[in-house]
Each structure stands twice: as C-alpha cells, then as structure tokens.
Amino acid sequence: MISVYYFGAISLILIGLYAVLVKKNVLKMLIGLSIMETGVNLLLVSIGYISGRSAPILSEGIGPNQAVDPIPQALVLTAIVIGVATTAMALSVAIILYGKYGTLNVEEIRRLRG
C-alpha cells in the first residue's frame, strides 16, 4: 500500500497529464502542465518527509535530529520559480497565437495552417 501523499501526488500528475492529452484549448493544456508540476513538487517534498519531525528551522527545541531533510525543499523552491518562468513564457506564446489565429483551439489552428 502506498502512502496517501504519494497517492495525491500521482493523482495530480495524472490529472495534469489528462488535461494535456485530451483538452483542445491551449490555456487548458497549460493549466494541466501547472497541475502536473504541483504534483511533482508534492512528490519531492513528501519523499523528503520523516515521520514525527518538524520543519528544518533550527529554533528552540528543534535540533538537527528533529528536522526533516532540507534538500528536497530547496530543490522544490527552485522548481517553483522555474515553473513560474516557463508558465509566463508559454502564456505569452498563447497570447500571440490568439492574436494571429483568433482562436485557442489546437485543431483549428492546425487546420488554418494547412
């Protein structure tokens, strides 16, 4: 049996992938990509979790042996920022697509080109 956190992370990844595969609107596909990214981040953080321990901020009562792994959290911090950057780029490409074709439907955009 897998943990509920892993289950949630895998579900988020699959929901995002479903949106990317099935939806025809470019904006909905981008939302799917963002959901996938959230799932991956949740997976990374929950792999670094150690049961019964606290956040890796060494204040009173929390020594090095009462804190969870800080490295996955640092990696996820990086991944979130890169995710924001790529989402902004993709959204501006979508704005240009809409200005050029007047629609965000991928099938119609494909037909217009051919």
Place this chain on the structure above:
Amino acid sequence: MLKRLLAITTLIIIGYWLAQGLAGVPFGQDRMLVGKYYLEHVVEQTGAVNAVTAVVVNYRGFDTLGEVTVLFIASTGVGALLWSRKKRRTARTEGSIVLTTGTRLLAPFVMLFGVYIFIHGHLTPGGGFPGGATIATAFLLLYMAFVTYEIPHRAFEKIEGAVGMTYVIVGLIGLAIGGYFLYDWIWQTWGWGHDNIGRLFSGGFIPIIYTIIGIKVGTELSGIIDNMIKEEVSK
C-alpha cells in the same frame, strides 16, 4: 471518444508504473545523507537557522544565481514576444469602489509584508522568491484597480539591472577574499553576527542576497504583468 479512452488507458498504465516505483520508497523514513551534514553544520557554517534557505543561498548560491538568470531570461522573453510599438492599457471600466479603496489601503502593507518575508529569509519560512512575488502582487492589485496605472518602467529597468549586478559583485568580493565565488565573507572572515544567531543581524550574506533576489523578482514579475496586461492599439 476513442482519443479519450486511449488517454485514460495510457494514464492508468503510467499511474500503475509510478505507484510500483514508489512502493519501494517507504513514506516517512530517515534517508538523509547530505541533508544530515547540512543540518548539523548549518548554524556554525552559515549562521542561519533556516536550513532550506541556507542550502539555497549559501551552499548552492551559484545555482541560485543561475535560477535568477532563468527568471531574467523568461522576463526578457515575454517582453520580446509581446513587444510592439503602440502598446497601451485598454481596460474600459474603472475598478469597483471596494477594489479601489481596498487597493489604496492595502498596497503599501502588501509591499511591506513582501519586504518582511525576504529580509527574514534566514529565520522564517520564505525568502527572496516568495517575497518578490508578494511585492509583484501589490503591483497586480494596482493594475486591476486603476485603468491608467503603469509601473515606472525606466526606474524599474535600472533597479533590475543594478540589483542583478550587485549579486555578481557580492560573489566576486567573496572570490577576492576567500578564494572562491560566492564565499560568505561576512560570516567567515569578518565574523559578524556570531553573538545573535536566530535574530535579524546574523546569517552572513544571506539577508543581503535575499534582499537582492527579492527586489529582482519583484521588478521582473511586475514587468511580466505589465507586458501581458497591455494590448496593441491599432489606429
């Protein structure tokens, strides 16, 4: 319909495969190798109590410089993709009275909270990236409430460039003093803040670099908002 069925089958296969892989990684067990070293030495080596930000800024500071560069490239890319000669705000209706009054009251405090987040990056959860995003939220509020509002572009571009250069200069001072790029000269050589670990004036150069990152992220995200919200007017 066939496409949807095919997609669902693919998803079930991928999900089963992921779950099989994760079954060998038990949840909540102690698997730390490098993390243990960081947690045990973080206070004496960096002076920060927040191990995550110490890893991000101090141990992997070069990585974070690359991350800031990626954000800069994305912001420049958005600007280049959406560039046009005649761009103007095209909103027709003024924001409602709740929105405008609320923005007038709240925008300075939202910015203040962003500054609080990035200055206390070495003590509390947060740091430069969330703090910068909070500051950009204040500008987004201003854009939504007032139809003619625009950020001061020239000042923002200059601040962004100057702040990005300061990051590199801080790293080069470390290279001159300690022998490698982004060496923490304030903590290791000058020894400032050894008496008040856990208070604001500690943590070596982490507060300085996080201030730099916070301002840079705030200005860049505001620039992205500005680029996306303005439209070309053809006359």
